[in-house]
Amino acid sequence: MTTAWLEATMIALTSVGAALVALLLTWLAVGRAPGRRLTPAAQEDLEEVAFLFDDEALVDATPPARRLLESMPIGASDWTRFTAFAAPRFPEFQSRIGQLADLGRLEMTEIASATDKPRLRLTVENFNGLARITLVDPEGEGQGQRVDSLSFRAMEDELEMMRTTLDRSPVLIWRTEKGGELSWANRAYLARAGAFDAGEEGFGWPLPSLFTLPLDAFDGGGPHRLEIGRASQGASDTATWFDCHSVVLERGTLHFALPADAAVRAEKALRDFVQTLTKTFADLPIGLAIFDRDRQLRLFNPALSDLLQLGPELLATRPTLYAFLDRLRETKMMPEPKDYRSWRQEMTELEQAAASGFHAETWNLPGGQTYRVTGRPHPDGAVAFLFEDISSETSLTRQFRGEIEMSQEVLDRVGDAIAVFRPSGELATANAAYGALWGVEPEATLGRVTLLDAVKQWQARAEPSAFWSWLQNLAREIGARENLTEEIILLDGRHVTCRLETLSGGAFLLRFSVDTASDTSPPRQTGTAVAQQG
Structure with a gap:
């Protein structure tokens, strides 16, 4: 009985001791374990963005602050880089930073944006003659936010690609804030403005302004044709004119300037050419009227007004072709039509003929004048009409025709048969007696019968003679002939x-x-002479 009691006591004591030892070991393991500490990277994420400047020289900066400067575009100094970051976000930064010595402390808040994103806060303190600048982001303050390394690397690669693309672009690109201040520009703009230093390793701030933009450009208006000021021009062979396009952004305006010097030269050459044509047309005695593809008058010269008796005030209103022709009909400056319907049909045919190719017709006006109207097609569906007064030419032609008819009538009254030949031997004219004698129609053979052909006709109706051979030889000779x-x-x-x-x-x-x-x-004395000459 006693032995059993002792064994039970020993088992109980052994269990209690084992439990105590286990508790002791557990306490030692938990109590002496080192406390959790933040990794250096986590500490860095929680570190503030602070800069220490001596005038414009950077004395010291926290690691996040240095990374911020490295991410900014190249500048002449660290102060220039920081200003390039702060000036667009804090518009009063450049004007108020000079008051630090008097005030001792400055606080600024980022300009509001259209989104609900918290705004940055900037604090500047006078620290023993140095400027201590602190940037605070309310969205990440005290939260220890970490960024995935792969996502951060992708963002950096995209940023580098976009920055390289803009820097290599030959187009001038810059950005202005709502107040008109220039906050960013690409390399082409900076090079054009001469903002880079000697080694092109940095540029000053504020950025120079190349263009004087109209007010509507900041509202997305345009494009605008602008010229760089004479003081900003580079080499004489570079473009000085640009077409500026503007795009409104959330907090400002983005501008693009495309070279337009070639277009300006082409437009000037076109204007000079048009002026030359205008001066030439002004001196022409022929009236000129050019109608565009919509058949509206686009160009005319003073002779048109004089010939057609149309006032310049009417032509200046750019009438249509049919209104123009209607006015000519009313003023009797075109042939009197039988009726309006047939007249419209004739004018339609005139327009179609002029548009499809060269067309000319003669107008005999009621007043006795005679006009030659010529229509010619022009590029892009336009058509030009030329009005020429040929009254004197027509009168002279009629006079010549009358004199020729009278001369022919006189020649026909002569009893002898007469035939006149040109120096080339072609029949020029003959009278009625000639046709009756030799059985031919002179009017039907003028210009088509030669002396050799005529000799054959004569030989067929006469007896043989040495005279025919002599005439055949005469037809082959060149030069003066002798009377015979x-x-x-x-x-x-x-x-x-x-x-x-x-x-x-x-x-x-x-x-x-x-x-x-x-x-x-x-x-036959003469026959002997012919035989000797033959």
Whole structure:
């Protein structure tokens, strides 16, 4: 019994001791374990962004502050880089920083944006003659926020790509704030403005302004054709004119300037060309009217107003083609139409003919004038009409025609048969007696019958003679001919005296006189002379 009690006591004591030992070991393990500490990276994320400047020289900065400066564009100094970051976000920064020595402390808040994102706070303190600048982001303050390394690297790569793209762009790009202050510009703009230092390792602040933009440009208006000021121009062979396009952003305006010097030169050359044409057209005696593809008057010269008796005030209103022709009909400066419907049809045909190709017609006006109207197509569907007063030319032509008809009538009254040949040997004219004698129609053969052809016709209706051979040889000669007289006999027995007479310019005529008094052949002295000459 006693032995059993002792064994139970020993088992109980052993269990209690084991439990005590376990508790002791557990306390030692928990009590002596080192406390959790923040890693250096976590401490760095919680460290404030602070700078210490001596005038414009950076004396010291926290690691986040140095990373901020490294992310900014190149500048002439660390102060320039920081100003490039602060000035767009804190508009009063540059004006108030000079008051630090008097006030001792400055506080600024970032300008409001359209989003609900908390605004940055900037504090500047005078620390023993140095400027201690602190930036506070309310969104991340005291939260120890960490960024995934892969996401952060992707953001840095994208930022570098965008920055490189903008710096390599030949287009001038810059950004202005709502107050008009220039807050950012790409390399092309800075190079054009001469903002870089000698080694192109940095630039000063504030950035120079190249253009004087109109007010509507800050509201997205444009594009605007602007010229760089003379003081800002570079080399003489560089462009001085630009087409500026503006895009409104959340907190300012982004501007793009495209070179337009070539377009300006082309427009100037076009204006000079138009002025030259205008001066030329002004001196032309021919009236000119050019209608565009919508058939509206676009260009005319003073002669048009004088010839058609149209006031300049009417032409200045740019009437349509049909309104223009209607006015001509009302003022009787075009042929009187039978009726309005037929007149419109004729004008439509005139327009279509002028638009499809060269078209000309003559207008005999009620007042006695005669106009030649010419229509020509122009590029882009335009059509030009030329109005030329040919009254004197027509009168002279009619006079010449009357004189020619009268001369022909006089020639037909002559009893002898007469044929006139050009120096080339072609038949120029002949009278009615010539056609009756030789059985031909002179009007149908003018200009198409040569002397050789005529000799064959004569030989067919006359007896053989040495005179025909001599005329054939004459047709092959070039130069002056000698006067000659010869007598021939027709197949019907009539005797004909042939006379060759030279005219001015190498022309000559042949006169055939029929001897109706006697059928007896006279002596043939001339025939001997022809035989000797032949």
